[in-house]
Amino acid sequence: MSNEIKISQHTAILLEHARKSLNDEAQIREAVRLKDATLLKNAEEEHYQYEDFFTYAEEHTEKLEQALEGYRMTFNTRNGLKIWVEEKFNLQAHVDFRFGEDRMDEIQLTKYQVSQLKESLAVNWVVLEKPLHEGIQEVSLVLRGDVDR
Missing domain, CATH: 3.30.1360 (Gyrase A; domain 2)
Structure with a gap:
């Protein structure tokens, strides 16, 4: 359990919103692999913006590729x-x-x-x-x- 992937609630919400909106796990995986927010553009809505998604994850040392397989939110x-x-x-x-x-x-x-x-x-x-x-x-x-x- 010590190597479990932890991400913020904000990152988890954006990730799950992309999954729900795009319904294309391969596209999400590609966006994460390339750190390309334009691939998530079709998931954007008023409260769901991906412009800083990868920057935030990097600044907070969130491992998004591993988080696609499962994660624990740090706080809810x-x-x-x-x-x-x-x-x-x-x-x-x-x-x-x-x-x-x-x-x-x-x-x-x-x-x-x-x-x-x-x-x-x-x-x-x-x-x-x-x-x-x-x-x-x-x-x-x-x-x-x-x-x-």
Whole structure:
């Protein structure tokens, strides 16, 4: 676990947004390999800009090529985690899950998605899960320290 790839929540959100928007992993891999933000241009939207994506990653020693295989976010804010969950799993807060002060509830994911979540989530959040039906888990994300609430 000591060699796990760590990236910022911001980088993770941009990466997952590109995956969701472009739906072309080969193109994303090529953009990362070449450090060419123009290949991510079609993923850009108001809050998702890639102009400084590679510069930021280099300045913060984020290993983007390895992060494509899996990563752990260094820290998650409440709102940032909501955005990441929406991008990563193509869900919408207040429609697909409840979004509260220090927690998110009723997130329905496959077992594989739960494992992706657990691998990516920063240590300041805890995953609570219960089986729902046929391979679907209902997950709550709770800010560490608020688990007993």
